[in-house]
Amino acid sequence: MTxxxxxLIRSLGDKRGRSETGLFVAEGEKLISEIRSSQLRxxxxxxxxxxxxxxxxxxxxxxxxxxxxxxKTPSKALAIVEIPHHRLDVGAFDKHLVLALDEVQNPGNxxxxxxxxxxxxxTDILCSHDSADCFNPKVVQATMGAILRVRVHYVDLxxxxxxxxxxxxxxxxxxxxxENLYHTPLTPHxxxxxxxEGRGISTEVGKQVTHKLLIPPYPADCRTSxxxxxxxxxxxxCAEFRRRQG
Amino acid sequence: MTxxxxxLIRSLGDKRGRSETGLFVAEGEKLISEIRSSQLRxxxxxxxxxxxxxxxxxxxxxxxxxxxxxxKTPSKALAIVEIPHHRLDVGAFDKHLVLALDEVQNPGNxxxxxxxxxxxxxTDILCSHDSADCFNPKVVQATMGAILRVRVHYVDLxxxxxxxxxxxxxxxxxxxxxENLYHTPLTPHxxxxxxxEGRGISTEVGKQVTHKLLIPPYPADCRTSxxxxxxxxxxxxCAEFRRRQG
Numbered sequence: 001m002t003x004x005x006x007x008l009i010r011s012l013g014d015k016r017g018r019s020e021t022g023l024f025v026a027e028g029e030k031l032i033s034e035i036r037s038s039q040l041r042x043x044x045x046x047x048x049x050x051x052x053x054x055x056x057x058x059x060x061x062x063x064x065x066x067x068x069x070x071x072k073t074p075s076k077a078l079a080i081v082e083i084p085h086h087r088l089d090v091g092a093f094d095k096h097l098v099l100a101l102d103e104v105q106n107p108g109n110x111x112x113x114x115x116x117x118x119x120x121x122x123t124d125i126l127c128s129h130d131s132a133d134c135f136n137p138k139v140v141q142a143t144m145g146a147i148l149r150v151r152v153h154y155v156d157l158x159x160x161x162x163x164x165x166x167x168x169x170x171x172x173x174x175x176x177x178x179e180n181l182y183h184t185p186l187t188p189h190x191x192x193x194x195x196x197e198g199r200g201i202s203t204e205v206g207k208q209v210t211h212k213l214l215i216p217p218y219p220a221d222c223r224t225s226x227x228x229x230x231x232x233x234x235x236x237x238c239a240e241f242r243r244r245q246g
Numbered sequence: 247m248t249x250x251x252x253x254l255i256r257s258l259g260d261k262r263g264r265s266e267t268g269l270f271v272a273e274g275e276k277l278i279s280e281i282r283s284s285q286l287r288x289x290x291x292x293x294x295x296x297x298x299x300x301x302x303x304x305x306x307x308x309x310x311x312x313x314x315x316x317x318k319t320p321s322k323a324l325a326i327v328e329i330p331h332h333r334l335d336v337g338a339f340d341k342h343l344v345l346a347l348d349e350v351q352n353p354g355n356x357x358x359x360x361x362x363x364x365x366x367x368x369t370d371i372l373c374s375h376d377s378a379d380c381f382n383p384k385v386v387q388a389t390m391g392a393i394l395r396v397r398v399h400y401v402d403l404x405x406x407x408x409x410x411x412x413x414x415x416x417x418x419x420x421x422x423x424x425e426n427l428y429h430t431p432l433t434p435h436x437x438x439x440x441x442x443e444g445r446g447i448s449t450e451v452g453k454q455v456t457h458k459l460l461i462p463p464y465p466a467d468c469r470t471s472x473x474x475x476x477x478x479x480x481x482x483x484c485a486e487f488r489r490r491q492g
Contacts, residue, residue, distance in 0.1 A: 108354075112475060112478065115474070115475065116474060116475075116478055119463050119464075119474055120463065120464045121463065121464040121465050180492070182489050182492050215485070216488075216492065217365050217366065217367065218365075218366045218367040218488040218491070218492075219367050228361070228362060228365055228481070229358060229361065229362075231478065232358065232362055232477065232478065232481045235474070235478045235481055235482055236481055236482060236485045239461070239482045239485065239486070240485070240489075242462075242464040243428050243486075245464070246426075246428050246429075246462065
């Protein structure tokens, strides 16, 4: 491995480096195998002996992997991968359930949400520009490979939701004053908006929401934690959307 | 603050230190306020100026807090608190829903599960002895105060479940070969067992499960992430138990 390669990998730990190069780093044997059999293009793989073969593979030592890895626990293989460009098909919003994240900032939460979107067959996630970056190494790791199947789009969220609303797409969002999720009719298609970890859905985005939902605590009047984690809330609502279609 | 106090706090980062002293560390202004108005007993509070007053409070500088804190991002206040001893009321298992964790090892997962138990009004969690420790500073932080309301019991899980089964308590658990959660009758009481992050429910514990459940992916035949995170799966199943009672 060259000094330039080490510097490149370091730079891909930051969003700026990823934007400038159009590359991201994927770590872990299983994930890299999955990428290899996907449509994504791998530029180079660095791996310990015995894991991968091919013209794009360079065998490195455990010590070298420790230097390269962007994760807390260094993996046995690391790949430099081209960031895919997904076309956003706004016309599909009236056919499927789509997630929209309004400034979800924690990489672990974003990764978990991508993973559960995959579980529930949700193929598109819209993110406001100030959301965490889905090619952050922590997010890539937390998705457990789901990043290869779920398309994440960074968009002007208020403008896009406004457009969707004009086209009569139902837009769901959670609010403290929302209606009990289990008593609200849910369509099999539409957009489900989830908000920032601390502030929830922003005023601007909230204006576009056509169906305000609340996950009821239990029992309804008991003193509980004030809120569920955003990834947990997303999972519970998606499960209910899917149950209704079961 | 004395050198002995610094050493004590350091030692409380480990399970051994907590077991030997019967103490744990809670950090954050909000959490400590909540503890003060709970039944838990605080031994001492270290805090930046202007946050807390009282005979048990010592004002420290930002630099000193950085030295004391067990968290990545040092908080403004830290308290040494006595670990509460909860009595386990096995007789209540036929009245309420109780969670049982079979070697859930990630502190973040345990904290998230305690938080959502609180949200769903679940007051007792049984943990196998090899589960993460609920007074680990990372767990305490992830519970967002729920640790003050939810009672976590470390028990011989296979033995306790065997006893519960003899007493005809329904015992639920998730398995790949389980029955669709949404097609299974659920009782408002019983024990819901969740398994280890990698291996799921152990053979020994699995033998005691009377109702095997599966959260269906969607669509059922699509290629998805192999599994949901254990905390996410717990949330989705608890939500369904509660929905049936709504």
